[in-house]
Amino acid sequence: MNQPYNGIPTTELPPIAWKKSRRSNPSGNCVELAELPGGAGIAVRNSRDPDGPALIYTAAEITAFILGARDGDFDHLIV
Template sequence: MIQTYNGMSTGELPALAWQKSRRSNPSGNCVEMAQLPGGAGIAVRNSRDPDGPALIYTMDEITAFILGAQDGDFDNLIR
């Protein structure tokens, strides 16, 4: 299994199935997420820089973030 770390080049990751939100705008200003092999976590990248750095999160971290977003924990950060 590949050793992953925050800030690693997306090009260093194996081929991943990247996806973005249906709410993303056509100008490409969004982030994309992909599950790492073997359920090792989630990689996040900037869609405008697909070969740039990736942030790597554990499944517990990404679960807490998504559930918090669903609960409205970050609503104060958007207009």
């Protein structure tokens, strides 16, 4: 696999196991995450556009985001 980059089309990624939150709804209002092989990062995509672009984050960046969400850092964004 070539080095993944932000905005890479998901069709250019190797086969990976995408996962979405159990809180997702049938309208497709969710994002999906997948671990890239070899520790190359975590890919994030819009579930409504599965072949569209993916954002690539390091494991440390995803950890910081998840822990911040768990701590309520983004609660002001919930509608």
